[in-house]
Amino acid sequence: MVQFRQDNVEDFYDITEEIGSGQFAVVRKCVEKATNKVFAAKFIKKRRARSSRRGVTKEDIEREVNILSNVEHDNILNLYEVFESNSEVVLVLEMVAGGELFDFLAERECLSEAEAIVFLNQILSGMDYLHDRNIAHFDLKPENIMLYNKCEDPHRIKLIDFGLAHQIEPGKEYKNMHGTPEFVAPEIIAFESIGLPADCWSIGVITYILLSGCSPFLGDDKSETFENITRVDYDFDDEYFDGTSDLAKDFIQQFLIRDPRKRLTVKDSLSHPWIKGA
Numbered sequence: 056m057v058q059f060r061q062d063n064v065e066d067f068y069d070i071t072e073e074i075g076s077g078q079f080a081v082v083r084k085c086v087e088k089a090t091n092k093v094f095a096a097k098f099i100k101k102r103r104a105r106s107s108r109r110g111v112t113k114e115d116i117e118r119e120v121n122i123l124s125n126v127e128h129d130n131i132l133n134l135y136e137v138f139e140s141n142s143e144v145v146l147v148l149e150m151v152a153g154g155e156l157f158d159f160l161a162e163r164e165c166l167s168e169a170e171a172i173v174f175l176n177q178i179l180s181g182m183d184y185l186h187d188r189n190i191a192h193f194d195l196k197p198e199n200i201m202l203y204n205k206c207e208d209p210h211r212i213k214l215i216d217f218g219l220a221h222q223i224e225p226g227k228e229y230k231n232m233h234g235t236p237e238f239v240a241p242e243i244i245a246f247e248s249i250g251l252p253a254d255c256w257s258i259g260v261i262t263y264i265l266l267s268g269c270s271p272f273l274g275d276d277k278s279e280t281f282e283n284i285t286r287v288d289y290d291f292d293d294e295y296f297d298g299t300s301d302l303a304k305d306f307i308q309q310f311l312i313r314d315p316r317k318r319l320t321v322k323d324s325l326s327h328p329w330i331k332g333a
């Protein structure tokens with residue numbers, strides 16, 4: 056278990072501009088005073104009372120820290136150290152300066168199959184590492200896939216934000232309603248038992264977006280999106296998929312299967328001819 060340092064993070068790091076924010080967390084760029092190295096500091100508000108709905112419980116924070124402390128993979132973000140005060144916990148994380156895959160995609164509208172496969176090979180490699188350890192990310196989306204460095208190696212990515220990640224204990228039921236509507240699997244919406252296959256559904260949605268620039272289930276509002284997901288109501292509109300190979304569509308289709316038990320696993324997807332053939 057990583058030690059939560061009780062020192063003041065600002066005695067050791069210069070905290071600078073905000074680079075991201077969520078419901079109970081703010082991410083800021085920071086520079087370690089002793090080394091001048093640049094990191095990302097994720098400030099997580101602690102929940103004050105059990106009855107409160109504000110802030111994150113110590114149990115959830117320790118879960119994220121535990122998972123990040125016990126994983127080491129080229130495509131997964133590194134946790135450097137943790138500070139704790141009365142009101143918040145600060146995760147000092149590796150800085151990935153290349154920005155979101157989401158923005159990289161926005162600049163291009165969609166990617167060639169070859170380029171999408173370069174990103175997917177890394178996403179699948181990181182996810183295979185996590186799933187081998189029964190760790191589900193539960194919040195896979197282009198915003199949580201960051202480019203390491205646009206200049207040095209523009210196609211190197213890191214998976215970030217393990218705030219919803221869980222170690223799935225075999226045989227134990229896990230249910231929770233979280234994640235971003237566009238990317239959540241049907242079993243999450245139906246409040247059924249969830250596990251590693253929920254990440255596989257999200258990978259199918261991400262692949263669809265990488266190749267078309269469109270989101271397969273996105274409706275005019277959250278309930279329409281949930282309705283589309285529950286009915287697995289999507290298609291490969293010729294306007295966006297006219298030049299897309301049948302192998303690519305098959306790869307997507309094998310992830311977007313309602314029954315989690317029949318869905319393609321990450322490990323099997325690495326042997327799919329679309330990925331292997333590249």
Ligand SMILES: Cc1ccc2c(c1)c1c3c(c(C)cc1n2CCCN)C(=O)NC3=O
Nearest residue numbers: 074075082095148149150151152154198216
């Ligand atoms: C250059 C840059 C820009 C925005 C960043 C980050 C880095 C970033 C980072 C992290 C997180 C959790 C969120 C981050 N965000 C917020 C947006 C993430 N979807 C992180 O852990 N390392 C980062 O570099």
